[in-house]
Amino acid sequence: MTQTTDSFEEIDSAVVRFAGDSGDGMQTVGERFTDSSAFAGNDIATLPDFPAEIRAPAGTLAGVSGFQLQFGNSKILTPGDAPDALVAMNPAALKANIDDLPEGGMLVVNIDSFKSMNLKKAGYESNPLEDEDFRKKYHLVELDLTGLTKEALKESPLKPSDKVRCKNFFALGFMYYVYGRPLEPTLKFFEDKWGKRLPDLAQANSQVLKAGHNLGDTMETARNRYQVAKAPVEAGVYRKISGNEALVYGLVAAAKLSKRELLYSGYPITPASPVLEGLSHLKKFGIKCVQAEDEIAAMGVALGASFAGDLTVCATSGPGMCLKSEFIGLASITELPLIICNVQRGGPSTGLPTKTEQSDLLQALFSRHGDCPLPVLAAHSPSDCFDCAIEAARIALTYMTPVILLSDLYVANGAEPWLVPNVSDLPVIENSFASTDEEYVIYKRNKETLARSQAIPGQVGLEHRIGGLEKGEDGGVSYDPENHEEMSLLRAQKVAGISKTFDPIHIQGEAEGDLLVIGWGGTYGAISSAARNLRDEGFSISNIHLRHLNPLPDDLEEIMSRFKKVIVPELNLGQLNLLLRAKYLVDVISYGKLQGKPFKVSELHEKFLEYLR
Amino acid sequence: MTQTTDSFEEIDSAVVRFAGDSGDGMQTVGERFTDSSAFAGNDIATLPDFPAEIRAPAGTLAGVSGFQLQFGNSKILTPGDAPDALVAMNPAALKANIDDLPEGGMLVVNIDSFKSMNLKKAGYESNPLEDEDFRKKYHLVELDLTGLTKEALKESPLKPSDKVRCKNFFALGFMYYVYGRPLEPTLKFFEDKWGKRLPDLAQANSQVLKAGHNLGDTMETARNRYQVAKAPVEAGVYRKISGNEALVYGLVAAAKLSKRELLYSGYPITPASPVLEGLSHLKKFGIKCVQAEDEIAAMGVALGASFAGDLTVCATSGPGMCLKSEFIGLASITELPLIICNVQRGGPSTGLPTKTEQSDLLQALFSRHGDCPLPVLAAHSPSDCFDCAIEAARIALTYMTPVILLSDLYVANGAEPWLVPNVSDLPVIENSFASTDEEYVIYKRNKETLARSQAIPGQVGLEHRIGGLEKGEDGGVSYDPENHEEMSLLRAQKVAGISKTFDPIHIQGEAEGDLLVIGWGGTYGAISSAARNLRDEGFSISNIHLRHLNPLPDDLEEIMSRFKKVIVPELNLGQLNLLLRAKYLVDVISYGKLQGKPFKVSELHEKFLEYLR
Amino acid sequence: MSITTTDESSLTKKDFVTPNDVRWCPGCGDYAILNAVQRTLPELGIPREQFVVVSGIGCSSRFPYYMNTYGFHTIHGRAPTVATGVKVANPDLSVWMITGDGDGLSIGANHLLHLLRRNLDINVLLFNNRIYGLTKGQYSPTSEVGKKTKSTPVGSVDHPINPLLFALGSEATFVARTTDTDMKHMVETFKAAQAHKGTSFVEVFQNCVIFNNKTFDTVTSRDVKQDQVLVLEEDKPLIFGANKDKGIRLNGLDPEIVTLGDGVGQDDLLIHQPRNPNSAYANILAQMTYPTFPTPVGILRQLDGRETYEDALVQQIEHAQSGGSDNLQELLTGQNSWVVEG
Amino acid sequence: MSITTTDESSLTKKDFVTPNDVRWCPGCGDYAILNAVQRTLPELGIPREQFVVVSGIGCSSRFPYYMNTYGFHTIHGRAPTVATGVKVANPDLSVWMITGDGDGLSIGANHLLHLLRRNLDINVLLFNNRIYGLTKGQYSPTSEVGKKTKSTPVGSVDHPINPLLFALGSEATFVARTTDTDMKHMVETFKAAQAHKGTSFVEVFQNCVIFNNKTFDTVTSRDVKQDQVLVLEEDKPLIFGANKDKGIRLNGLDPEIVTLGDGVGQDDLLIHQPRNPNSAYANILAQMTYPTFPTPVGILRQLDGRETYEDALVQQIEHAQSGGSDNLQELLTGQNSWVVEG
Numbered sequence A, B: 001m002t003q004t005t006d007s008f009e010e011i012d013s014a015v016v017r018f019a020g021d022s023g024d025g026m027q028t029v030g031e032r033f034t035d036s037s038a039f040a041g042n043d044i045a046t047l048p049d050f051p052a053e054i055r056a057p058a059g060t061l062a063g064v065s066g067f068q069l070q071f072g073n074s075k076i077l078t079p080g081d082a083p084d085a086l087v088a089m090n091p092a093a094l095k096a097n098i099d100d101l102p103e104g105g106m107l108v109v110n111i112d113s114f115k116s117m118n119l120k121k122a123g124y125e126s127n128p129l130e131d132e133d134f135r136k137k138y139h140l141v142e143l144d145l146t147g148l149t150k151e152a153l154k155e156s157p158l159k160p161s162d163k164v165r166c167k168n169f170f171a172l173g174f175m176y177y178v179y180g181r182p183l184e185p186t187l188k189f190f191e192d193k194w195g196k197r198l199p200d201l202a203q204a205n206s207q208v209l210k211a212g213h214n215l216g217d218t219m220e221t222a223r224n225r226y227q228v229a230k231a232p233v234e235a236g237v238y239r240k241i242s243g244n245e246a247l248v249y250g251l252v253a254a255a256k257l258s259k260r261e262l263l264y265s266g267y268p269i270t271p272a273s274p275v276l277e278g279l280s281h282l283k284k285f286g287i288k289c290v291q292a293e294d295e296i297a298a299m300g301v302a303l304g305a306s307f308a309g310d311l312t313v314c315a316t317s318g319p320g321m322c323l324k325s326e327f328i329g330l331a332s333i334t335e336l337p338l339i340i341c342n343v344q345r346g347g348p349s350t351g352l353p354t355k356t357e358q359s360d361l362l363q364a365l366f367s368r369h370g371d372c373p374l375p376v377l378a379a380h381s382p383s384d385c386f387d388c389a390i391e392a393a394r395i396a397l398t399y400m401t402p403v404i405l406l407s408d409l410y411v412a413n414g415a416e417p418w419l420v421p422n423v424s425d426l427p428v429i430e431n432s433f434a435s436t437d438e439e440y441v442i443y444k445r446n447k448e449t450l451a452r453s454q455a456i457p458g459q460v461g462l463e464h465r466i467g468g469l470e471k472g473e474d475g476g477v478s479y480d481p482e483n484h485e486e487m488s489l490l491r492a493q494k495v496a497g498i499s500k501t502f503d504p505i506h507i508q509g510e511a512e513g514d515l516l517v518i519g520w521g522g523t524y525g526a527i528s529s530a531a532r533n534l535r536d537e538g539f540s541i542s543n544i545h546l547r548h549l550n551p552l553p554d555d556l557e558e559i560m561s562r563f564k565k566v567i568v569p570e571l572n573l574g575q576l577n578l579l580l581r582a583k584y585l586v587d588v589i590s591y592g593k594l595q596g597k598p599f600k601v602s603e604l605h606e607k608f609l610e611y612l613r
Numbered sequence C, D: 001m002s003i004t005t006t007d008e009s010s011l012t013k014k015d016f017v018t019p020n021d022v023r024w025c026p027g028c029g030d031y032a033i034l035n036a037v038q039r040t041l042p043e044l045g046i047p048r049e050q051f052v053v054v055s056g057i058g059c060s061s062r063f064p065y066y067m068n069t070y071g072f073h074t075i076h077g078r079a080p081t082v083a084t085g086v087k088v089a090n091p092d093l094s095v096w097m098i099t100g101d102g103d104g105l106s107i108g109a110n111h112l113l114h115l116l117r118r119n120l121d122i123n124v125l126l127f128n129n130r131i132y133g134l135t136k137g138q139y140s141p142t143s144e145v146g147k148k149t150k151s152t153p154v155g156s157v158d159h160p161i162n163p164l165l166f167a168l169g170s171e172a173t174f175v176a177r178t179t180d181t182d183m184k185h186m187v188e189t190f191k192a193a194q195a196h197k198g199t200s201f202v203e204v205f206q207n208c209v210i211f212n213n214k215t216f217d218t219v220t221s222r223d224v225k226q227d228q229v230l231v232l233e234e235d236k237p238l239i240f241g242a243n244k245d246k247g248i249r250l251n252g253l254d255p256e257i258v259t260l261g262d263g264v265g266q267d268d269l270l271i272h273q274p275r276n277p278n279s280a281y282a283n284i285l286a287q288m289t290y291p292t293f294p295t296p297v298g299i300l301r302q303l304d305g306r307e308t309y310e311d312a313l314v315q316q317i318e319h320a321q322s323g324g325s326d327n328l329q330e331l332l333t334g335q336n337s338w339v340v341e342g
Ligand SMILES: Cc1ncc(C[n+]2csc(CCOP(=O)(O)OP(=O)(O)O)c2C)c(N)n1
Pocket: A267, A268, A269, A270, A295, A319, A320, A323, C057, C058, C059, C060, C061, C076, C099, C100, C101, C102, C103, C104, C127, C129, C131, C132, C133, C134, C135, C140
């Protein structure tokens, strides 16, 4: 079926998935493959996928960990719907993933692990590799990874058990051969990571990687090899970046751009913990990182530091967001700047903590008691987290308001190449500081932004008190009915007015037509791909992706009106849909999915088609 | 201007407001006047209004406490827009309230307190009682309450300072004279409250009350007196009831109707504390009352007790609701019955803690992360809290779900006569208990309600585990994508299906016409009055009041479609409005007010008229 | 509800095992604790359907899923509140609460404090691995100062909570410690916890092989255990050491290690009296830590006689009910009703 | 920011008074405490703009509105977190945290615990009136068992928290108590709190005239005070009584009251040593309560030398910065970038 040759076949893109036990190092080989592909000049998108247990019992379905990536010679927007090649380190990994592999796909298995015990743990009654139909269905490559690895490490001083652990790199080496990936970045990685501390390990991994690669060369049955050309991209310095990394860097940049010190305060929670961990490594940037006792405390610490003049940030996920609502209300009424990031995961409650979802949008808008509107924005890809962090800081500091920045597990853990920006090109962020030259009136507002000005403790003559009781303009507690209404309206108008500063919405496709797709957050890649494909097929479909969910952009209504139908695909049961319907009274079509997984391009393609025919 | 006579003038209704220092006992006299009017067979509505401080400095505006009531010979729906008579115990009370008194209104003042110190504290530069224009403007009655009270108690063994404290009852006695109220209920109250413990005090208060009443008779200047006939009402036993009392009784009744034990768990917060306090007095009904360490704990205690088989309830207000969101998510995914009452107050944050507002509706719907729909209902009047408590329990127990019941400060503290229901007429509440005869499958659902069945710890053979991670039907933790979607949809469908059991919406006015007013919660009286008045004036206006905010009633859409325009007045910036627009795509007109005060009938009248002309 | 009960006398460990796969990392200390609890429960003379296991969130808090009893895996830090609700609703149940050092002492310490002071008859097992396991290795409130973790790359700076001092400060009526390495001691301690009427707080040293491996080895590993662990036994002198030749004596209020012999006899040593109402003694024990002192395990404090919250509550209700009827109609009608004739 | 400072030497009480009306009930103990704080601050040699007063919610927590400094009236129970944020953001500020027994020990005890163990240099004043004032009189976690309040008509059943034991259990480095009836003692105690480097926890007995009037009168009223209060002074023996003729002696670990004379001298008495690293001594003091013992006021414990959280954090940052540059461009580019030529 696929042409078997040992020379390269040129292809545009490929999707590879590694799957194995939680302890098999699948995330590591996935990361390496990504780096190597980036280094080779391809565009990439990744999808790590791991279980909620740290290390569920070896060999069981619950313990399977996976990593999928797509790389290609043009803009790659998603990690791919289905793998072209699947590496399965054990029967459980095979069982959990084989349904996704299309007929004829390459299937690399570690035959050594296909023993009766493992088969049973995976729930196989018999060995699928002995089934002739199965064998015919895929392009099967059976490797005794354990044996081959041991063989490659005959001379190594490592303990036998440690040797066997290197087998993931054998598989990686073999896949490098198949896809013609460079070995250098991975060899450098071994050297950087273990060269000094554990030189034997670095050496062993290198040997195994090369052995895997060589095996491709020397295998009796010649195999097809693929080649993916470089993606033509803008010139510049690139790096691979994940969403959480980009968020970290964006926050550091925002502090610099606003000339404030950065204080981050958080409580560990999947999938937001890497933000806390990433920032705590950046002490040399003067970043104050506090691991608080819970999410309420994290928010309180941030709010206190905000009062004291820092740029402050908390990141968490759904359960933590619940705990922050009361403090968010206080931040809103005291009009202090603060960034609250919600890296969304599957809910409700503990839900699916290691799966992705976009179901906290309405919570972001309405979690507080009282009328308490806040700016909400969402990042649409890993690197977009960088820009969104800066945008969130701009809004917070210029408008003196807490801001909610939504990310999600898919965006946070996924990675893509990023054109590293020139720091000097980044926009300065304006603060709204009080002047020491005039009497300080806490709630006197900037005419244009409606922001109040901030006086920082330590400044002479600006002593003042704030708090959660409603206040008059002068900051005194006020139970006056008209004042409460006026202050409430002013807070609402301030937030609503932020939309004046938004860039016009970017429309992919024609400015009018049959179907407009509106997306937000991590569905960007899948929606854009599906819409692009349909446009290529000649359909009248355009798509826009909203960064700002509150306030909504001023030009949105007009754009919507130019299309016959509007559809909102989202990984929830219709949350943006509700907002758009309420605001614009348009019969927006909702397409929800709630499976802890991103949209497939093909699902969207099919759905859009329904409304295009 | 008003006719001065010492015989009775027949009127349909009257509005009386008592105002004084927080320490002056204004709430007490207001309550007594209410009881006396109820006893006289009038219909009544009340509006207590007190400051956030326990006892702000005597004589200041911040310390003014007020109580307004309207009583009449037909259905009284609101405490009245403006008082016909104002009793002002000191200059601050006068200053804070005089703007509401229409020209010609009766103004009773305690002249003894109009001394320069008090005038200054109230912010008066000169004594308004010495201003001729002022004196002409109102029907002024100047009483030296302090002196008169002392005089009346010449013989009493009370300490002089205690004597002076009785002066509020002198004022009350005088007003009883003016409005021809019976003294008996108040005399009985003195006897019940102090007769045993402090007989001298009971005696003194009785004397003062009578002295006040007699003064009316003997005053040189004859005064007009008013008479309000009995309201023609359904036969039966009546009592006066406040919203929080009715809530307490409704919960006790619901426990009986469902044959469950009642566990209430709460943390004090204005205006919900009386629910905790009320239930903790009902130990003889077997009610377990827990004052928890905070609102999170209150919710956890309730949820644990719910798991163990009790009917459980928490009541709180906005800040407490924020803290409960995470647990509400757990209650939703574990599908345990539980009632969460939110007695709303002015927000955001600490806001206006002693003022009313309806601004937590969207929070009730969307405070949790994840797609987590819940039934939400709202009580529209004090006595309606009783019915809503039973309805909330019905939904919770029949559908195995947490339910949010919204009340508000106005409803909770206000009072009205209530036709006491016959306990034997109340409907039985169905539980969804597991059978011990078959294997227990935790998430197996009742075909009709989609409710799971509940197995109570202690039952043999039904041992099982629940929790916040997504589960398969059998209750095992499941990370399966399709399962998560299915369970999410089932939970949503279950809640959506509750509307099948609602009564048809009651329309006040014609079933079709020019303007439909949709209200919810405590605005019932004001909206109904304003709409009724306009109907009486010949306008085509109808109004409906929604008890169920989620799911919305099935017949709502059709009713809306029969009117040219739809308006939603609410004490927030348009929350129900948002839901209706999103769901029905109707250009609903929003009329929001955010002043910590209920709507006036006149404001609504005017607003509705705008859309009727 | 049903009044049939299982025959508690025939229960065995197997009856408490669920068919679910246990999903902790291989080698995790949680397995041993699970084993110990599953061995303890059948020996308590309580029917299986009377057990309820409540937990928060964390590796340790997955515990209820592995116990074939009634169980509730709740949310992070809040298990004490849910356990309280269960116990108040039905005081006949035997309630076991499982928590971790993060769950119980970081986010949830307030609820724990209030549970302890209220003294509900609940058994609390706090699995202390001095790390956040489930979130993959950040430092916890019991991590030692200077601990390098994912979130503290150059070392943590906060002074850790001593769980025993915390429990004593909360005036808990039963405070004990045991270790995942000593099955017999665990079972004994858990039995004593159940026997105690009131909240029993048990700290269990638990090894997290993945993120904080061997953190207790300086104390509990086979080779040093004899010299580093002080096993507390009621009315026995505080003696330890491979040769049972070392003891703890008081010097003023300060404990000191003495070697028996050379003029120092057992009479000079502190005698273990966990029932001393004065908490100063338990306080001294709780402060004894590696490396200066051997680490005490066993019951530090056991105060009988303080009424449990649920008993007091039930009594108030019974008292109120003994007084008069609970006529709902009367309640609704109240004292001040009036009649409108038809 | 600005570098001008006010001249701290000329500050007087007046400088700390705001024009706002103070809105506590007439006769509330909070007035006296406000007065004491307003007298203390000008004497500390700190410019006014360096003070930040942070509170939660409660009558007591209205405090910041009445202090002419920077102030933040936050939400219920969370003041410790906001105070922590202020202090970490700017360690130069003098941060005062005001809380009540409900705010600090009911909803907020977890944050307080973590503040105390982290030992930020913040002064915590807990106004203990053993009642919820602002919500009009429900029992609080420091209310005595059997307390009849609005929410406990037949008496509360929970064992109360002893704030000092709680603070000691949290290993606070400074633990003191004073009373709203003794202006001089308050000012002294507050000064000592500010002088202490680390979190200073001060319980203030505060009278709520409306809902819990005279609750401390058995201890602090003029007539019984001499016999019921034990004033702690460093290095002085524990003596009390109108005639200074009674003292506290240790019997084993148990304190006992002795009368001086008849063979009992000052040498037999406990000497007050708040700096004893062993907390057993402070634990004994904290357990002494009415009516069995006189109630100790003053500094029970003061442990110097534990680094503050903010200092440690600043040091880690300074250390990291001493190492190399903070080049943002380098950070963004990272170690594994590649160049695409134009
Ligand atoms: C509100 C909330 N915040 C954070 C988390 C993430 N989280 C899960 S477990 C855990 C800590 C686990 O530590 P510990 O209690 O010590 O348990 P262990 O895993 O070590 O047994 C955290 C922070 C959560 N689930 N919920």
